[in-house]
Amino acid sequence: MVSRFFVLLLLTGVGAIFVSLMFGYVPDDALNLTARYYAENTVRDTGAANIVTAIVVTYRGLDTLGEVTVLFLTAAIVGLVLAGSQQGRLRREQPAPGELLVTGTRLLVPLTLLLGVYVFVNGHLTPGGGFQGGAILASAILMLLLADPLREFSHPLISAIESISGLVFVAIGLLGMVYAGGFLDNRILPLGTLGDLISAGAIPVIYSFIGLKVGAEFSSMMVNLSETEEP
Amino acid sequence: MSTIFIIMSLLLCGAMIVAGLMAVWPRRSLPIVILASGLVSLLASVQFLLLAAPDVAMTEAAIGSGLTTFLFFFVLNRVRKGTHHG
């Protein structure tokens, strides 16, 4: 381990860089050119009311493809690294979880799943979208895991949902290349009027599949971690 | 109205720094450290809302202070059981 003195010296150096960055920072008065373009042309190009969603799904859709790939790699590596430590079929003795948790889970899991689906279907109108909805879906699966630690989750089902969602996402992107302007263009479906649920072209469809994929990945990570045996 | 927001921001940031110091102090027990990092994420999510970024606030609240804390506690549970058995 490095000694304390060198650590403090390093932190002082990094802190000096941060202080100089803050003194050189001048806040803007008006939007810069990129933000001005997004503010003026989002409704005309994509028909979405949530500008951040329009940027993440259509204007910078390739970044989202990269992020989805990184998450897929993460879930696959966690499954691979923990594969040697899986429990097998024997029952382990656990104390029964409290009755409050079991009853509360029965009430809350359907509501949480509904909330997650609502958040990613309405991603183009209100704050929200695929990633938030996927995390809420994974929280519902986590509640199921906590209330009944010996429940068997079927790994093939989770990986089937994840793979099919990823393939449909790439297929919609390629359809955009065939029928409209480019990869992940959302004009393959009609744009509709601003503020409706069925509007903004293919953005609700794309974000729904991203939400399902992210939820399935987080669930598979947690199920893999909870099925490891005690060393 | 904006002075209320500035006072709230100052309080939130002060609480965040205190929670961050609790999370790295070398003598605290591990569950306290993990809960302190979850508290930092929760306060950061409210601060994101004050900075006019509702999407980011929702993502940080769902992922940062929910899933990350649970991941830590799963692994801590496995490690602790091994230590007690020998």
Add this chain to the structure above:
Amino acid sequence: MDYIAMSTGFILILIGLFGALTNRNILRMIVAFTVADTGVNLVIVGVGYMRGRTAPILDSAVAAADAVARIIDPVPQALVLTAIVIGVGVTALMLAYAYKLYEKKHTLDIAKFTELKW
């Protein structure tokens, strides 16, 4: 308010770096990395904030026609959205590796792992 958020973010990065460099338990090091990650996201969102303006969502609060004068920069928020999700993926990977290391040696003290030292 942007100065408050940026300075808090920088202080959190320094706290996280200090924790990652001086702790010996692997789980404490991962917690310190998580704190530093939150600090970085706070700095980026703080840079995009402009005084007197509101969130980049066009609904009854902000009409589409005067969006240029009323909303803040939406690009840092899109970047931070991606960064938070990938941050939790990296944390999950670190925890899986920490568990495997514990399985091999039954200790989480990083000074005991000496195979890579020459």
